[in-house]
Amino acid sequence: MTEDALSRIADALDRIAPPPSAPADPRAHPAYVWHGAALHPAQHFAPLPLDLLTGIDAQKGAVLENSRRLAQGAAAHDILLWGARGSGKSMLAKSALAALQADGENIALVEVATDALDTLPDLFALLAPVPRAFILFIDDIGFDGDAAAARALRSLLEGGAEARPANMRLYVTSNRRHIVPRSMAEQDDPVNPRDARDDSLALSDRFGLSLGFHAASQTDYLAMIEAYAAHFDLEYDAADAIGWATRRGSRSGRVAWQYIVELAGRAGRSLTDAKNID
Incomplete structure (x- = not known):
């Protein structure tokens, strides 16, 4: 096999499996x-x-x-x-x-x-x-x-x-x-x-x-909703928020955040800093 053919094969393999990226500088990122x-x-x-x-x-x-x-x-x-x-x-x-x-x-x-x-x-x-x-x-x-x-x-x-x-x-x-x-x-x-x-x-x-x-009380759950809604300028109804948690069988920060995502979606808005709550 010619040297040129070997070079082409090597290039093809590099494209299929490129070399790993360089490790990140541990002083540079958050x-x-x-x-x-x-x-x-x-x-x-x-x-x-x-x-x-x-x-x-x-x-x-x-x-x-x-x-x-x-x-x-x-x-x-x-x-x-x-x-x-x-x-x-x-x-x-x-x-x-x-x-x-x-x-x-x-x-x-x-x-x-x-x-x-x-x-x-x-x-x-x-x-x-x-x-x-x-x-x-x-x-x-x-x-x-x-x-x-x-x-x-x-x-x-x-x-x-x-x-x-x-x-x-x-x-x-x-x-x-x-x-x-x-x-x-x-x-x-x-x-x-x-x-x-x-x-x-x-x-x-x-x-x-x-x-x-621990599992959130209803008061704590609604306080989470209120804080998120105020931060993202969304209107909410307490009864609707409680119904959302009831249908999911739990009250937590994650469920509260999912309700905020739902509110934003209903309003046709995105949450540019949407997060996973765990």
Whole structure:
């Protein structure tokens, strides 16, 4: 085969599978994603303003204060945000970070894919020498039947040889308070049921802050609607908003946001900074 033919084949292969893009500068962007090999800038990172998150004032204060300490080089905790689906756990982590960035703090968020937890030591090594604070954000974590992965994360949080450096902390969301599922079978273990229980709780115990999020009351739900509607200049009817939640079988920040999207759609408007509420 001629050299020219080989060159054409190589060019064709490059077009089919182009080389990966260069890793992002960890000092340059407000937020990143990590899938296990390289940092990439997060696209369209624009969380809702922190003051729009309603009904979770205590959680907002705790996350904001802890994140500010991290940004300023003071001691800070890893945080577990647990509780009801759609209650604002994910959005709070992102909105608090954006609020600090607006105040001039040098801090960024890195969203870590849940299937890339075994590469966290690589991420630690990459970010440790960077003169910036980082929130490593792991959304909707769970370890159904994967005790080894849970123990590995536990070691990284505290006590392991590759524990996370001082300029970064893990913020993790979960629908379960103790992350690792428990079953009644633990109580039937004739060897030592307490050991099984303690092992299940050991991961959640590694987080310095554990913040619960609960189903919204009707009053809180309508307060969310009112705040969103005022921000986006939309009119709403309380009975219609309650009916929207009733048809979905729940009241939460996510359902409130979905109602706002519906209102905007009815009015023929777009929400240029539409967000996913979780």
